[in-house]
Amino acid sequence: MRKDIKVFAPASVSNIACGFDIMGFAIDEPGDEIILRQKETSGVTITKITGDNGKLPLEACKNTAGAPVIALLKHLGINPGIEIEIHKKMPLGSGLGSSAASAVAAAFALNELLDAKLTKEELLPFAIEGEKIASGAVHADNVAPCLWGGFILIRGYEPIDIVEIPVPDNLYCTIIHPEIEIQTKEARKILPKEVPLKDAITQWGNTAGLVAGLMKSDFNLISRSLKDVIVEPVRSALIPSYYKMKDAALSSGALGCNISGSGPSLFALSTSYEISERIGRAMQGVLEQTGLPSQVYISKINKQGPRII
Amino acid sequence: MRKDIKVFAPASVSNIACGFDIMGFAIDEPGDEIILRQKETSGVTITKITGDNGKLPLEACKNTAGAPVIALLKHLGINPGIEIEIHKKMPLGSGLGSSAASAVAAAFALNELLDAKLTKEELLPFAIEGEKIASGAVHADNVAPCLWGGFILIRGYEPIDIVEIPVPDNLYCTIIHPEIEIQTKEARKILPKEVPLKDAITQWGNTAGLVAGLMKSDFNLISRSLKDVIVEPVRSALIPSYYKMKDAALSSGALGCNISGSGPSLFALSTSYEISERIGRAMQGVLEQTGLPSQVYISKINKQGPRII
Numbered sequence: 361m362r363k364d365i366k367v368f369a370p371a372s373v374s375n376i377a378c379g380f381d382i383m384g385f386a387i388d389e390p391g392d393e394i395i396l397r398q399k400e401t402s403g404v405t406i407t408k409i410t411g412d413n414g415k416l417p418l419e420a421c422k423n424t425a426g427a428p429v430i431a432l433l434k435h436l437g438i439n440p441g442i443e444i445e446i447h448k449k450m451p452l453g454s455g456l457g458s459s460a461a462s463a464v465a466a467a468f469a470l471n472e473l474l475d476a477k478l479t480k481e482e483l484l485p486f487a488i489e490g491e492k493i494a495s496g497a498v499h500a501d502n503v504a505p506c507l508w509g510g511f512i513l514i515r516g517y518e519p520i521d522i523v524e525i526p527v528p529d530n531l532y533c534t535i536i537h538p539e540i541e542i543q544t545k546e547a548r549k550i551l552p553k554e555v556p557l558k559d560a561i562t563q564w565g566n567t568a569g570l571v572a573g574l575m576k577s578d579f580n581l582i583s584r585s586l587k588d589v590i591v592e593p594v595r596s597a598l599i600p601s602y603y604k605m606k607d608a609a610l611s612s613g614a615l616g617c618n619i620s621g622s623g624p625s626l627f628a629l630s631t632s633y634e635i636s637e638r639i640g641r642a643m644q645g646v647l648e649q650t651g652l653p654s655q656v657y658i659s660k661i662n663k664q665g666p667r668i669i
Numbered sequence: 670m671r672k673d674i675k676v677f678a679p680a681s682v683s684n685i686a687c688g689f690d691i692m693g694f695a696i697d698e699p700g701d702e703i704i705l706r707q708k709e710t711s712g713v714t715i716t717k718i719t720g721d722n723g724k725l726p727l728e729a730c731k732n733t734a735g736a737p738v739i740a741l742l743k744h745l746g747i748n749p750g751i752e753i754e755i756h757k758k759m760p761l762g763s764g765l766g767s768s769a770a771s772a773v774a775a776a777f778a779l780n781e782l783l784d785a786k787l788t789k790e791e792l793l794p795f796a797i798e799g800e801k802i803a804s805g806a807v808h809a810d811n812v813a814p815c816l817w818g819g820f821i822l823i824r825g826y827e828p829i830d831i832v833e834i835p836v837p838d839n840l841y842c843t844i845i846h847p848e849i850e851i852q853t854k855e856a857r858k859i860l861p862k863e864v865p866l867k868d869a870i871t872q873w874g875n876t877a878g879l880v881a882g883l884m885k886s887d888f889n890l891i892s893r894s895l896k897d898v899i900v901e902p903v904r905s906a907l908i909p910s911y912y913k914m915k916d917a918a919l920s921s922g923a924l925g926c927n928i929s930g931s932g933p934s935l936f937a938l939s940t941s942y943e944i945s946e947r948i949g950r951a952m953q954g955v956l957e958q959t960g961l962p963s964q965v966y967i968s969k970i971n972k973q974g975p976r977i978i
Contacts, residue, residue, distance in 0.1 A: 382874040515878035516871065521893060523881050557862060557899070560869040562825065565691040567873040569824035571880045572832050584830060590866070 364397040365473045369465035369666040370509070371450050371657075372457035373533065373627045374501035377586040377618035378566035382514050384457070384505035386662035387533050390450035392458065393669065394425055394465035396473050399441035404429050411448030420444065424459040424490040425466035432470050432478075432486045442470070451655070453541035455621035457502030463490025464506040468666040480507050480665075484520065495544040502621065509665035511574060527661055528577040532636035534614070535657040536605065536643040537625040542598055547622035550594055559589045579615055579631055586616025586629065599624045601646050608642035633658065673706040674782045678774035678975040679818070680759050680966075681766035682842065682936045683810035686895040686927035687875035691823050693766070693814035695971035696842050699759035701767065702978065703734055703774035705782050708750035713738050720757030729753065733768040733799040734775035741779050741787075741795040751779070760964070762850035764930035766811030772799025773815040777975040789816050789974075793829065804853040811930065818974035820883060836970050837886040841945035843923070844966040845914065845952040846934040851907055856931035859903055868898045888924055888940055895925025895938065908933045910955050917951035942967065 370391040374384035399405075404420040420426030425446050433439060444466065452458050467486045471478050487503045504522050505512040515521040566585045573581030596602040596619065605626055609617035613635040614628035626643065630636045640656035647654045679700040683693035708714075713729040729735030734755050742748060753775065761767050776796045780787050796812045813831050814821040824830040875894045882890030905911040905928065914935055918926035922944040923937035935952065939945045949965035956963045 379873070379877065381870045382877060513874070513877050513881060515874045515881075515890070515894060521874075521878070523878060523890060525881055551866060553866060554863040555866050555869055557860060557864050560864055560872065560899070561690045563869065564688070564873040564876040565822070565824045565830075568688065568691060568822050568876040568880045569830070569832060571877045572822060572824075572834055572884070575881070575884045581824070581832060585824060590869070 362473050364395060365469050366393060366395045366669050367465045367469040367472070367666050368393050368669045369461040369468065369506055370662040371461055372502045372505040373535070373620045374457060374505070375591065375619065375621060376570070377588045377592070377616055378563055378570055380588070380591045381499060381501055382567070383512070384501040385511040385527070386505045386509045386665060387535065387657070387659040388662045389657055389659050390456065392449055392461040392465050393447040394462065394469050395445035396429070396466070396469045397443040398473065399443050402439045402441045404433070404442045404444065406444045406446065408445040409448070410446070412446070412452060415452055416446070416448070422493060424494050425462040427493050428463050428467040428486040428490040429470050431489045432467055435486070436474070436476055440474070451537055453543055454537050455542065455619065455623045455625040456535065456537065457506055457621060459494030460487070460491050460502035460506045463487045464503060464666055466490065468507070472668060481522070483507060484522070497548070507665050509663045510661060513571065525571055525574050527574050528579070530631050531661055532630045532633055533659050533661065534609070534628045534630065534636040534639040534643070535620060535625055535659070536640065536647070537655045537657070538600065538647055539653045540600070540624050542623045544622045547595055547598065551591065552594065555590050562589050582629070583615040586618065588618055592618060595619055595623055599626070600652055601650055602626070604646045605643045608646050609639045612639045612642040614639050671782050673704060674778050675702060675704045675978050676774045676778040676781070676975050677702050677978045678770040678777065678815050679971040680770055681811045681814040682844070682929045683766060683814070684900065684928065684930060685879070686897045686901070686925055687872055687879055689897070689900045690808060690810055691876070692821070693810040694820040694836070695814045695818045695974060696844065696966070696968040697971045698966055698968050699765065701758055701770040701774050702756040703771065703778050704754035705738070705775070705778045706752040707782065708752050710750045711748045713742070713751045713753065715753045715755065717754040718757070719755070721755070721761060724761055725755065725757070731802060733803050734771040736802050737772050737776040737795040737799040738779050740798045741776055744795070745783070745785055749783070760846055762852055763846050764851065764928065764932045764934040765844065765846065766815055766930060768803030769796070769800050769811035769815045772796045773812060773975055775799065777816070781977060790831070792816060793831070806857070816974050818972045819970060822880065834880055834883050836883050837888070839940050840970055841939050841942055842968050842970065843918070843937045843939065843945040843948040843952070844929060844934055844968070845949065845956070846964045846966070847909065847956055848962045849909070849933050851932045853931045856904055856907065860900065861903065864899050871898050891938070892924040895927065897927055901927060904928055904932055908935070909961055910959055911935070913955045914952040917955050918948045921948045921951040923948050
């Protein structure tokens with residue numbers, strides 16, 4: 361049996377314009393790295409966290425990577441000593457599924473380390489356990505894409521129903537992360553409790569259209585469907601220069617552009633690496649005028665999920 | 670050039686549980702028949718209507734088949750004399766797209782009669798013109814499936830965006846029509862203007878799931894997605910023994926069962942002719958206990974749309 365393991369888990373984009381709470385996809389970068397080590401004495405301890413600016417708790421049961429490890433060990437009915445090292449390679453509170461990546465990486469790593477042979481379906485609830493600590497609610501629209509890779513539809517939550525949606529090969533994602541932090545919990549508070557039926561109909565036309573567009577490799581349909589009439593009008597107010605960045609992305613050839621997760625990051629989809637780079641430059645150009653620093657990531661859809669490195 | 674033409678256009682099921690206002694499919698039967706004849710004197714006249722119990726107006730501009738003919742002639746900039754015979758082969762106000770079938774049959778027939786060579790996309794607005802007379806609003810979720818055949822997603826209305834969704838070959842539809850009439854206009858009035866965001870999310874998870882299920886030929890996913898948490902709870906109250914019929918359909922092997930259009934008809938989807946017959950008998954058995962007469966139709970998805978007969 362292995363003594364230690366190092367795992368990478370990818371960032372993910374959830375909501376994807378029209379699919380609030382039900383859709384997400386994984387991207388090749390950024391992502392988090394987790395190292396697990398078997399130790400002599402029992403108990404789960406976090407020995408090191410880097411890249412979090414001291415924001416994440418070292419207490420394992422309160423940590424998005426620690427909690428899944430504890431829950432999974434309990435499920436397996438064993439109590440080996442486990443040391444966890446967490447290397448955050450993406451910004452926290454960025455709307456890129458940072459907590460999901462750590463939770464998935466930890467659950468996946470433990471499963472491999474102990475050779476426990478749980479399937480992704482079986483690992484999912486333990487990864488969600490970690491995500492719950494960060495967002496305060498059970499959502500799988502980052503955890504599931506991160507764990508499966510690819511584009512994931514969460515059809516429903518009772519019980520959780522994961523559907524893999526095939527995507528065209530030449531689909532590229534540009535991410536811009538403006539250096540402000542938005543807490544998912546806060547971003548949920550400003551959502552309306554009720555929405556006009558008319559808008560809900562528009563939204564479900566687009567969710568259905570997006571799935572059809574992806575499965576047909578119909579980029580024009582994907583583009584027409586990447587719209588959000590419910591969440592974007594509210595949450596865009598939290599992001600400086602949001603509509604200017606979006607306009608810049610669309611003018612640069614993006615199929616669509618919207619808030620990644622609960623923001624502040626934006627994602628834009630396109631059909632080539634060249635276009636996705638151009639989009640990144642255009643969005644960053646908008647932010648530079650405001651003096652707000654940002655990071656840009658260019659990536660294909662990650663089809664693998666977590667991997668041992 | 671032809672002197673006359675006879676056209677069949679199919680009934681259709683709209684809403685399809687989760688897809689209120691955005692989805693519909695055509696069925697092989699029932700359907701309406703329209704005969705158009707060129708006449709000596711100019712003007713559009715309706716010479717005969719059968720099967721409507723005297724309910725439909727003979728005045729062409731107020732008739733769902735007459736209006737599209739008038740509008741299409743105006744568009745073509747010609748004024749030949751046209752006689753219309755309408756043979757309603759399905760109940761009115763049944764939730765089976767009766768007005769859409771007449772409107773589509775008329776527009777399609779005129780296009781063929783005059784060899785005007787309009788595409789389906791080009792014919793659509795004229796067929797919608799007829800449907801508008803019946804429902805008082807612009808909806809395409811019966812007209813589009815009737816015109817194209819197959820399973821149609823109307824992604825959006827501004828502008829109208831028709832998406833053909835491939836369906837598995839062995840998909841069967843059972844229709845039961847209880848002999849009561851529900852006016853679409855009335856059925857719309859009882860809908861809520863606002864819906865809980867939570868329910869809207871559930872609904873768009875299901876619309877996305879249904880499209881994925883159809884395109885993957887995943888009958889289990891189709892079944893899990895055929896749910897409606899928004900419209901069914903309200904409109905089911907208009908249909909006697911609705912939930913008993915639905916339970917009977919599901920117990921008989923239906924993938925899903927729900928209100929067809931605005932009712933009172935119910936549709937149930939299944940994977941074989943045998944099951945669809947069993948479903949029909951089970952639903953009719955429920956209605957017989959109430960003394961309410963009904964018709965049952967068994968059909969595959971109609972993939973052709975209107976045809977010359």
